[in-house]
Amino acid sequence: MHNVREITKDLYSIGGDDRKLSRFENIHPIPEGISYNSYLLVDEKTVLLDTVDLSISDNFIENVQEVLGERPLDYLVINHMEPDHAGSIGFIQEYYPDVKVIGTKKTFDLLDQFNFKTSEDNIVVKDGDTMSFGEHELMFISAPMVHWPETMATFDTSNGVLFTADAFGTFKSLDGKLFNDEVDFESDFLVPARRYYSNIVGKYGPQVQSLMKKASKLDVKYIAPLHGPVWRTDLEYILDKYDKWSKYEAEEQGVLIVYGSMYGNTEKAAEDLAKRLIQKGMTNIKMYDASKTHVSYLVSDAFKYSHIVLASATYNLNIYTPVQNFLLDIKSLNLRNRTVGIVGNGSWAPTAEKLMKEILGKMKDMDVLEESFTITSTMKEEDVPKMEALADSIIETLE
Ligand SMILES: Cc1cc2nc3c(=O)[nH]c(=O)nc-3n(C[C@H](O)[C@H](O)[C@H](O)COP(=O)(O)O)c2cc1C
Ligand SMILES: [Fe+2]
Numbered sequence: 001m002h003n004v005r006e007i008t009k010d011l012y013s014i015g016g017d018d019r020k021l022s023r024f025e026n027i028h029p030i031p032e033g034i035s036y037n038s039y040l041l042v043d044e045k046t047v048l049l050d051t052v053d054l055s056i057s058d059n060f061i062e063n064v065q066e067v068l069g070e071r072p073l074d075y076l077v078i079n080h081m082e083p084d085h086a087g088s089i090g091f092i093q094e095y096y097p098d099v100k101v102i103g104t105k106k107t108f109d110l111l112d113q114f115n116f117k118t119s120e121d122n123i124v125v126k127d128g129d130t131m132s133f134g135e136h137e138l139m140f141i142s143a144p145m146v147h148w149p150e151t152m153a154t155f156d157t158s159n160g161v162l163f164t165a166d167a168f169g170t171f172k173s174l175d176g177k178l179f180n181d182e183v184d185f186e187s188d189f190l191v192p193a194r195r196y197y198s199n200i201v202g203k204y205g206p207q208v209q210s211l212m213k214k215a216s217k218l219d220v221k222y223i224a225p226l227h228g229p230v231w232r233t234d235l236e237y238i239l240d241k242y243d244k245w246s247k248y249e250a251e252e253q254g255v256l257i258v259y260g261s262m263y264g265n266t267e268k269a270a271e272d273l274a275k276r277l278i279q280k281g282m283t284n285i286k287m288y289d290a291s292k293t294h295v296s297y298l299v300s301d302a303f304k305y306s307h308i309v310l311a312s313a314t315y316n317l318n319i320y321t322p323v324q325n326f327l328l329d330i331k332s333l334n335l336r337n338r339t340v341g342i343v344g345n346g347s348w349a350p351t352a353e354k355l356m357k358e359i360l361g362k363m364k365d366m367d368v369l370e371e372s373f374t375i376t377s378t379m380k381e382e383d384v385p386k387m388e389a390l391a392d393s394i395i396e397t398l399e
């Protein structure tokens, strides 16, 4: 049974949900699933914009056939070659062998690398190129590294639909809904959207900024991403979130505390700090055990809050592995512009504090508080003034 919805005249949503996959990119847990969006434009010519992950290709092909009926598929626009969208290209080429593929030069390198058919009929487009398909004219906007090098966005100049690839996407299935005004985005999607952005696209803030700059010159009426709802109202809301995230600006003044503790002593120190902050009036605090919560959730909150506290035991002369993993992850994602407090711990050769500072020193605009310190095995009376000073310093640096 097909599952098709009209977005606006001549344009159909033909993607679907995946609630079976447990980890996106085999890393990030997606307990609420994900949608793979695909769009079909039916004009004098028929144009498919991206396909879907192989996992939902059966349903996808039914949707394509439902919309096209006996008509051929003339063109396939590939905005992004990652397999969560490119996975069903092989089926499309099999069902519609005459389909002409439109993409950037790099799209075709990847098409070949992933063993899809390439042909003489391929249409290589550059930034700003346009093509008319009848009533609708599509403009191609290169968006390299929003998320991969071949990525582009596509703008329908006749109805204002901007197809944005992974940008403006989110984790979480759509459950039959399609538009942003059919969901409660703030309560149901904002957290998965932030976790999606920060972990998947977060490294490419400058490239997202550049796409947003290009989009600001267009009369955009719809934002149609490859995951999550299509935006047709309140576009400013999601543009504002993306603007902050891609500039690595904190959304909220608040403190993310991430600790790594084998026996609970580092955890107690982290709790002591939280208590002091709350007593000083800062209640916007989120605390995680790095061993327990998947790192993608910690990364997401690191993008959200202005302050980060890392509390870590020393482990074989190193940072406790789950905390180190988190720190290396935000470093790799180019997170910057945060104030960081550190509490180290160790029993005979404590190195965690120093090593965390070394990693933070290689990151941009990470302000490590001088009051950071190390406890030996357990927090004691003599550590109280140090903890108090660290708490004061966090409070003073909040805006
Ligand atoms: C496998 C292992 C390796 C450790 N390596 C070190 C180390 O290299 N240097 C050190 O000072 N302490 C080391 N420790 C000791 C812990 O860092 C120390 O006991 C700390 O207080 C534990 O804090 P916790 O109660 O929060 O787990 C190690 C402990 C374990 C279990
Ligand atoms: Fe992607």
Ligand SMILES: [Fe+2]
Binding pocket: 082, 084, 085, 166, 226, 227
């Ligand atoms: Fe994607």
